[in-house]
Amino acid sequence: MAGKPAKKPSRIQIRxxxxxxxxxxxxxxQHGYRGATLDQIADAAGMSKPNLIYYFDGKEAIHVALLNALMEEWLAPLAELDESGEPLDEILTYVRRKMDxxxxxxxxxxxFANEIIQGAPRIGPHLQSGLKPLFDEKCQLIRRWIEEGRLPPTDPQQLIFTIWAITQHYADFEAQVRVLIADEEAGWDAANAHVESVFRTLLASPGTLG
Known part of the structure; x- marks a missing residue:
């Protein structure tokens, strides 16, 4: 006889x-995986440690749940590169979404950066099963655009790495950026304009420069 269907969590449990x-x-x-403790998480959540453990088996279970949710969110802009779109527009839209x-x-x-720096001990399988196929697919798409003469010659893999490096700098080094640029709104406006200009210039056809 089939077992009973799993009971749906209540609104309180979801909350x-x-x-x-x-x-x-x-x-x-703030502290990275190794520096974080269940006590710190429980305090930040405003609940007891035993109550927290009712919802998650331990620190690693919470960390993995966060990383899984983050991977889905992080991959969405790359997944939306559209082969039917104008190549330069598609890539600049991706850059804008990464900046946002x-x-x-x-x-x-x-x-995510802390997990990767540690060697991706908990998210490694997801990089292989989720990120790698998508990355290869979009590199192939960019390569096809180049072969069709719709983008200038460039290395698709290195292009995506460069987009990640530049756009994620503003998140991973947020504290440093805040010190160096006091006016946050003006700083973000300048950052968005500059980053888009960098990639627009990089990917411009030779005839459009000058």
């Missing part, structure tokens, strides 16, 4: 899980 994950995001982004994410989700970006 508490979100509360724990938001608190954990703050703690992990760096502004809105600096903690999430630092969480």
């Amino acid at each position: 508490n899980r979100r509360r724990i994950m938001d608190a954990a995001l703050e703690v992990f982004s 994410m760096s502004r809105r989700y600096p903690r999430e970006s630092r969480l």
